[in-house]
Amino acid sequence: MQPSAVPAPVHRGEVSTPAAGSPRTAGAGPTPVAGPRGSAGRNDGPKEPGRARARLYRFGLGLAGVVGVIALLELVVRLGLLPEAWFPPPSEIFPAFARLVVSGELFGPVGQTLQGWVLGILAAAAVALPLGIAIGSIELAHRLTRFMLEFLRPIPPVALIPAAVLIFGSNLDMKVFLIAFGTFWPILLQTVYGIHDTDPTLRDTARSYGLPRRARLVRIVLPSALPYIATGLRIASAIGLILAITAELVVGTPGIGVSITDAQSAGDAQDVMYAWILAAGLLGFLLNGSLQAVERRVLHWHTSFRGEAR
Amino acid sequence: MIRARLGDWALALVVPLLLLVGYDLWARGAGDFFFPPLSVIGGNFADDWLFERVPTDLLPSLARMLAGYAIAVAIGVVAGMVLGSLRTLAIALDPVLQFLRALPPPTLIPVSLLVFGAGDSAKIFLIALGALWPVLLNTVDGVRGVDPTVLDMARSYRIPARARLLRVVLPAALPRIFAGARTALAIAIILMVVSELVGASNGVGHTVQLAQRGFNIPEMWAGTVLLGLVGFAFNALFVAVERRALGWHHGSTGRGGAPTRRTRLRRERPRPVLTPTRTAVAVESAAAGPAPTEGSVPDARRQ
Missing domain, CATH: 1.20.5 (Single alpha-helices involved in coiled-coils or other helix-helix interfaces)
Structure with a gap:
């Protein structure tokens, strides 16, 4: 699970500093070899x-x-x-699932669900990342928006389904809007939080060494915010999938959700319905797993990403 | 100090107020059917939700949500404590649990309808099932992350198993449990709404859906605003509870209690009410390593 046994601090020149100097990891002491949960790593x-x-x-x-x-x-x-x-017994669900795979029936709806997921998250990230960087690095903007962001975040995005259906109709646009709205907040808040949480000592050091603003952002602030952003994206991925399938189930935009309701209303097709549910679960499992793998690759120099919330 | 805080709040209110006023002016001018002015939405909100529909729709919604959430937290914590102490079983079940957590809970709506029909229990079942996994998985992690030295010490002092579990393991795992419970809360609220959009006879989500079908746009928006307020209120409530329960654990949550080194360095007061995100909590508690157990020992002694 954990990358290398040896911490790789001197890996990318300046980039290594946030890992070594980050305020969070500083508490873990100078030997992060066993990982943040040093205790649990006893057997490894x-x-x-x-x-x-x-x-x-x-x-x-x-x-x-x-x-x-x-x-x-x-x-x-x-x-x-x-x-x-x-x-139905698993010995009926799995063959039903296999039939869906073999006949190729599975891939259309899975593709439609994925399409909404990708477009929605991309739209959210395209706005949330720049905005989050701006809000996180400008103190006044941070203070101006803090209350609003914390108020808007817990609003359940599904509450907007009726309004979205009315405004967009039951189509892909509606699904993408819903996913974009729902995933916007975790990405934005994690970005703001990550940027704002850069070790002030590091920031001041870079400034007093005369690093230009741009270099400070790219080499100091962004790398140390990256684990937060990655977590934001992973939360967004889970929420995005939930919203995609909700939109399909409730409103009937094409995708896995519709296949589930179709199988349910077909009466005698319990096994097919569970096969589609299995497909939805596997999709979520794979998306989460691949995002984690990317995260591990990109952030292996950073110790804090290993024990995050699930 | 108080004046600074007031100033802070005033500053934080500027942008939302500007946005609201801007929306109202635009809506009045544009006269768009879908976006009525605030006064109209506000009027509808007062008509519906102060307090005419509170007992018929809001309270049933909240009751189902809280029931499902309570079941999820209770089962999640107990099962998580058991699973967390049985290391082999926890490893063996990890892929299955990960799968169940990754399964988007709304897919289970047809299942809940199948098993329970369209009544309250189907909705409670759905909410409980969706909210269970974050609590369970985080509890397992929290229990397994307890400092083994502390456990060994408790054992060699012959502290009975029950007390060990309640006074050593549970407090040490608590920050992680709260992180999971927070994710679960957001999911529970989402599922409360979703379950009412499909085959319900009352509830806030159902009201919004009906208003939308009848093209009663202001009423639809009034219900949507109410759902937003519900989400906000529960989140705020959760933060308050967490602050009380984890007051001793300030080292890893970065708020409440004595100022940490970092906050002093920044010459900032500890973050106010409004929360680091759940990840930050978890990342911090993970990075702090044995911090939870440092807190748990005095905690155990206090009792």
């Missing part, structure tokens, strides 16, 4: 072979867990503890 030895074995162990156990849970579900349904009308 520092040697490479040990780590590989630990990873294999995790993988094997995880696989056993997946198989075990599926087997248990099958057993529970077969024994009649869980009515088959509510939940």
Whole structure:
């Protein structure tokens, strides 16, 4: 899970400084080798072979867990503890899923859901990132907007569905608007927070060394805000998927959500409905996993990203 | 000090007020059917929600939300504590739990309708199921992140298992549990609304939906504003509770309690009411490493 056993502080010249000097990591002491949760890393030895074995162990156990849970579900349904009308046995759901994959039926709706997701998040990020950088680096802007941002953020984006349907109709535009609105706030707030939280000592040092404003932003402020931005994007990814599927389920814009309701109203197609639900879950799982992988690659020099909230 | 705070708040109100006034002027001028002026929305809001529909729609919504959320937190914390102490099982179940968390909860609406019909229990079930995973996963992480030295010490002092769990493990995991509970709250509110957009007979979401279908635009916006206020109020309430419960843990939340080194360096007062985000909390508590346990020891002694 964790990148290299050796901290790589001198990796990109100046960029390394936020990692070493960030106020958050400073508390972890000078030996961040075992990761931020130094305590939990007790069993992962520092040697490479040990780590590989630990990873294999995790993988094997995880696989056993997946198989075990599926087997248990099958057993529970077969024994009649869980009515088959509510939940068909996994031995029917997985073949239904496989049929969707083989016939290619799966990919149209998944593509439509993904399309809305990508467009919505891109639209949100295109506005939220520059705005967040501006608000985070200009103290007056920060103070002017703080209250408003904190007020607007907890507004549930789904509350806008009726209005959005009326204004845009039940189409892709509506889905993209909804996702863009919902994902705008986490990206914006994480950016503002990350920028604003740059170690002031670092900032002052750069200024007194005469680094121009632009260089300070690109080399000091942005790198140290990057983990926050990455987290913002990951939260946005989860919210975006929820909103995409909600829009499809409630309003009927094409995508996975519609396939679920179609299968449900088809009456005798429980297994197909659960196959689509499985598809939605796998999509979320893969999106989250790939974002985390990108994050690990891009931010491996930064220690703080490893123990984030899930 | 008080004057500075007031100034701060006044400053923070400038932009929202300007935006509201700007919208009102524009809406009056444009006369767009979809965007009525504020006075009209406000009038509708007063008619509907002060307090005529509070018992018939708002309270049922809130009751379902709170019931689902309470179930999710209770199950999540208990199961998370158990799972967190059984290391092997936690590793084995991790992929399954990750999958369940990644599953967008609205996909379960058809399932909840199938199992419970269109009543309250379907909605409560949906909310509980959606809000459960963040609490559960963060509790597992919190429990597994407890400093083993502290655990060993508690064991060698022969502190009974029950007390160990409640006075050592739970306080140490609490910051993480709160981070999860906060995510869960946002999900619960979203699901409260979504569940009412599909097959409901009352509730704020249902009212908004009806108003939209009847092209009663001001009423629709009034309901939307109310939902926003509900989201805001619950968030504020949560922050207040968290500040009380984690008051001893100021080192890792960066607010409340004594000023930290960082805030003093910046010559700033500790962040007011309005919250670092949940990530910041988690990132900080993770980076601070054993900080939670430093807090938990005096906490245990105090009791």
